[in-house]
Amino acid sequence: MTDSVFYRGRGQRRIPDSLTKTRDDAAFFEDILSWRSHLTRTGQIILWPTGPTIPDGTVDLSSFPLSRTKYAALFSVYGTTFGVGDGSTTFDGPTVTAPTGTTVLVQI
Numbered sequence: 001m002t003d004s005v006f007y008r009g010r011g012q013r014r015i016p017d018s019l020t021k022t023r024d025d026a027a028f029f030e031d032i033l034s035w036r037s038h039l040t041r042t043g044q045i046i047l048w049p050t051g052p053t054i055p056d057g058t059v060d061l062s063s064f065p066l067s068r069t070k071y072a073a074l075f076s077v078y079g080t081t082f083g084v085g086d087g088s089t090t091f092d093g094p095t096v097t098a099p100t101g102t103t104v105l106v107q108i
Contacts, residue, residue: 043077
């Protein structure tokens with residue numbers, strides 16, 4: 001079985017055909033979660049279906065301001081581009097309005 005090609009920017013990545021086939025929602029999201037770390041980068045904004053939990057390795061955008069030390073990798077990407085937070089220990093993220101039924105997450 002050959003894998004489908006996923007085009008991303010100038011490069012391309014191969015993802016399993018299991019992610020491109022019609023499947024039940026629970027199995028589909030489980031597979032997406034397992035591949036998310038390969039498809040996202042620190043600071044990338046992700047729209048996620050609103051629900052009781054969010055994937056590991058993400059933070060809800062409404063959680064800003066965030067600690068500069070706890071989220072050092074994210075701070076190294078965003079810096080004070082979107083606001084200085086309290087000026088010394090926190091920083092702000094972008095302002096994004098989520099479509100109805102979704103939550104805006106940031107990869108950390």
